[in-house]
Amino acid sequence: MTANKPTVTIDVVSDVVCPWCYLGKHRLEKAVAAVPEIDVAIRWRPFQLDPSVPPEGMDRAEYIRAKFGSVDALKDGHKRLTEYGHEVGIDYRFDAITRSANTIDAHRFVRWAAEAGKETQAVERLFHAYFSDGRDIGDHTVLADVAGEIGLDAAVIAERLKGDEDRDAVMAEIQEAYQLGVTGVPTFILDRRYGVVGAQSVETLVAAIRQTAAKQNEPVA
Numbered sequence: 001m002t003a004n005k006p007t008v009t010i011d012v013v014s015d016v017v018c019p020w021c022y023l024g025k026h027r028l029e030k031a032v033a034a035v036p037e038i039d040v041a042i043r044w045r046p047f048q049l050d051p052s053v054p055p056e057g058m059d060r061a062e063y064i065r066a067k068f069g070s071v072d073a074l075k076d077g078h079k080r081l082t083e084y085g086h087e088v089g090i091d092y093r094f095d096a097i098t099r100s101a102n103t104i105d106a107h108r109f110v111r112w113a114a115e116a117g118k119e120t121q122a123v124e125r126l127f128h129a130y131f132s133d134g135r136d137i138g139d140h141t142v143l144a145d146v147a148g149e150i151g152l153d154a155a156v157i158a159e160r161l162k163g164d165e166d167r168d169a170v171m172a173e174i175q176e177a178y179q180l181g182v183t184g185v186p187t188f189i190l191d192r193r194y195g196v197v198g199a200q201s202v203e204t205l206v207a208a209i210r211q212t213a214a215k216q217n218e219p220v221a
Helices: 019-033 060-068 071-088 104-115 119-131 140-149 154-162 167-179 202-214
Strands: 007-014 039-046 187-190 194-197
Touching: 007 019, 007 202, 019 039, 019 071, 019 119, 019 202, 039 104, 039 119, 039 167, 060 071, 104 119, 104 140, 104 154, 104 167, 119 140, 140 154, 187 202, 194 202
Parallel strands: 007 039
Antiparallel strands: 007 187, 187 194
């Protein structure tokens, strides 16, 4: 971080199969670019939109029908998201998604990517793989391939995924999010003091970052 500049840490609670989280990530990046007077450190925290999805995932159309009644139930929402996505450089291709994934292993992979300083790259690549390429990000082969795409050793990641390494740690983080009152994602927690819920506008996020930096010298209530 830079001397003489305030630093705001943002914990982003999200799930990599959440389209609003993908939108929120890109809006946050634009907000960070708009506040060069502040150093912003971003940390990604796991969440599961639907922990009932089996480890092997399930057919996407079947999942949507079971949860929402029909595939068409999401049509309007997907159209709106596609339009929002174009504004920030996201190419949503919802028709390409064929599997609904359980994301615990994807979150484990993000955790390992963080060890190499590639956490944000991993998150972005997983979002793109799922929402633009229609890849099954619950599949270990896909996760290993994504690892290779961001410069990690795909074979090492594939081997780590075979076991239960960090599964309990990821689950504990998800439980912590529940205990903090997180019920929907994305949720942006600034300096562990203030929360912004949802894929808010760039302007809203800029204001939140600046307000957090300005209040850093105030005591916690």
